[in-house]
Structure formats: C-alpha cells, structure tokens
Amino acid sequence: MNSFQDREYTVCILGAGVMGTAVLSAILKSEFTPYPKGFICCTGSEESAIRVKHAFPNVDTSFGGNNDKAVSQSDVVILGCKPFMCEKILESVKTSIEGKLLISLAAGWTIDQLQKYSTRVARVMTNTPAKFGYGMAVISLNEGAEPDRELIEKLINPVGKAIFLPEKNMDAATSLVGSGPAFCLLMMESLIDGGVRMGIPYAAAKECAAKVMEGTARMVIETGDHPAVLKSAVCTPGGTTIGGLMVMEDKGLRSAIARGVEEAAVIAAQLGKK
Numbered sequence: 001m002n003s004f005q006d007r008e009y010t011v012c013i014l015g016a017g018v019m020g021t022a023v024l025s026a027i028l029k030s031e032f033t034p035y036p037k038g039f040i041c042c043t044g045s046e047e048s049a050i051r052v053k054h055a056f057p058n059v060d061t062s063f064g065g066n067n068d069k070a071v072s073q074s075d076v077v078i079l080g081c082k083p084f085m086c087e088k089i090l091e092s093v094k095t096s097i098e099g100k101l102l103i104s105l106a107a108g109w110t111i112d113q114l115q116k117y118s119t120r121v122a123r124v125m126t127n128t129p130a131k132f133g134y135g136m137a138v139i140s141l142n143e144g145a146e147p148d149r150e151l152i153e154k155l156i157n158p159v160g161k162a163i164f165l166p167e168k169n170m171d172a173a174t175s176l177v178g179s180g181p182a183f184c185l186l187m188m189e190s191l192i193d194g195g196v197r198m199g200i201p202y203a204a205a206k207e208c209a210a211k212v213m214e215g216t217a218r219m220v221i222e223t224g225d226h227p228a229v230l231k232s233a234v235c236t237p238g239g240t241t242i243g244g245l246m247v248m249e250d251k252g253l254r255s256a257i258a259r260g261v262e263e264a265a266v267i268a269a270q271l272g273k274k
C-alpha cells in the first residue's frame with residue numbers, strides 16, 4: 001500500500017540547484033494525487049535561497065545550517081546536491097531523515113550508500129531538459145521504497161518521462177540520460193557548423209538544426225521504429241543522404257559517440273567513491 005495515500009505530505013528539496021529546481025518546477029506545473037501539501041527548498045547560501053524564493057514564491061526556503069529543521073518538517077526528501085557534498089549533508093540530517101522517503105538525484109551515489117540514511121530509497125538520474133518538461137528520468141528503488149513506487153513515479157514523471165530500471169544500469173543511465181544533452185548539443189553544433197560553412201546564416205542554421213533533432217526524436221518516439229528503419233527511408237539510392245552518411249561512418253562518428261557514452265559511464269561509476 002502507498003504510505004502517502006491517505007495523508008498529507010511535504011517535500012524537501014535538499015540542494016535546490018539546477019536539478020533540484022528543475023524537478024520542483026516540473027512538479028509545480030503538474031497535477032496528480034496525492035499532491036504535496038508544501039515544499040521546502042534548502043540551499044547552502046542565502047543568495048541561492050533568495051534566488052529560489054524569487055523563482056518559486058509559494059515555496060518555503062531554508063539555507064546554511066537549517067537542513068535538519070527542514071527535513072524534520074518533511075516526509076519526502078529530494079537530494080539535489082553535488083555528489084561530493086552528499087555525505088556531509090546527509091550526515092547533518094542523519095537523525096531527521098531516518099525512515100523518510102529519500103529520492104536522490106546525485107550521480108554515483110549508490111542505493112547501498114543511501115540506505116545508510118534511510119530505509120526507503122529511490123535513486124534517480126534525470127537531465128537538464130527536465131526544466132522544460134522534456135527531460136528523461138531513470139529510477140531504481142530499494143525494497144523499502146517499493147510501496148511508494150507509484151508516488152515516486154508521480155513525483156518524477158513530470159520532468160518529461162520516467163522509467164524504472166535495475167540499479168546495475170544506473171552508471172550507463174548517468175551517461176546516456178544525464179550527459180546525453182551535452183552529447184546531442186555537440187551533434188547539433190556540428191550540424192550548425194555544416195550549414196554555416198556553406199553560407200546559411202548562423203541563426204537560421206541553429207533553428208534548422210534544433211528542429212531537425214527535435215523532429216527526428218519525435219518520429220522515433222511516435223513510430224516506435226528502429227532508427228535504422230527511419231534512416232533507411234530517408235536514403236534515396238545514389239542520393240545526398242547516403243553520401244553524407246558514408247562520410248560520417250568513414251570518420252567513425254557512430255563509434256565515437258557510443259564510446260563517449262561508455263567513457264562517461266566509467267567516470268560516473270567513480271563519482272560516489274571516496
């Protein structure tokens with residue numbers, strides 16, 4: 001049974017930076033039940049707390065040494081601090097966080113490490129497009145959080161789309177989902193460069209490249225087809241597309257991207273380690 005089904009609950013964003021506020025912003029734009037009765041955002045500095053309050057006037061803020069009080073007043077804690085800060089911050093709320101639902105956004109921090117602080121743990125990897133509702137999130141749960149699976153999905157799905165995967169896939173998800181936008185942006189820059197090189201004004205080339213990537217992604221999502229099938233449909237025999245693709249394959253583009261994803265996952269695996 002969902003432990004939040006019949007009661008009100010408050011969500012604490014412990015580390016309300018880029019990712020913490022992206023998730024908050026997505027939740028605030030969505031409707032679901034049971035909906036949180038309130039939010040408390042924690043930051044390190046007063047300046048950041050003011051910034052958060054300015055962006056989200058209806059949310060409570062807390063900074064500096066007040067994490068323990070904020071966590072005590074909450075039922076769900078979304079951990080949004082940098083991986084190297086997690087231990088210090090979790091130690092500072094060690095007593096108040098016990099038994100609360102802990103949803104961690106931190107790269108590299110394993111369920112095993114997080115379980116030291118709460119029996120109910122979800123590990124989430126999402127990305128910056130979450131801020132616009134076009135994010136992706138991969139979620140892994142421990143056994144203690146299983147009863148809250150549905151609520152966790154409701155809280156995280158507003159970032160765009162959330163799926164559950166076993167924790168063994170989390171380092172790969174950190175690369176593919178967390179770093180993925182940077183990889184796509186590099187590809188987008190390359191498309192723009194190609195257009196500009198042949199005389200298309202930069203602003204127009206940027207608009208064309210962004211829409212091409214958006215439209216292509218939508219085509220894959222809506223048809224469910226393998227990318228190779230859709231790609232083949234664009235290749236007229238003897239035509240321009242197959243010519244361009246062959247040069248890209250000659251230059252090793254496919255393996256450069258796939259190996260880049262692999263390398264980022266190797267680095268991700270080291271993040272939670274001392």
Ligand SMILES: NC(=O)c1ccc[n+]([C@@H]2O[C@H](COP(=O)([O-])OP(=O)(O)OC[C@H]3O[C@@H](n4cnc5c(N)ncnc54)[C@H](OP(=O)(O)O)[C@@H]3O)[C@@H](O)[C@H]2O)c1
Nearest residue numbers: 015016017018019043044045048080081082083106107178
């Ligand atoms: N950025 C990405 O693209 C991305 C993608 C996927 C996953 N992630 C994960 O998301 C997590 C957060 O990354 P981010 O980029 O959002 O970092 P960020 O913008 O630097 O946010 C960190 C937040 O933690 C706050 N903080 C620092 N010390 C604190 C303390 N003692 N008590 C409470 N809050 C404190 C910071 O406040 P101040 O501003 O006052 O220091 C800031 O609000 C990381 O673990 C990262 O692995 C990030």
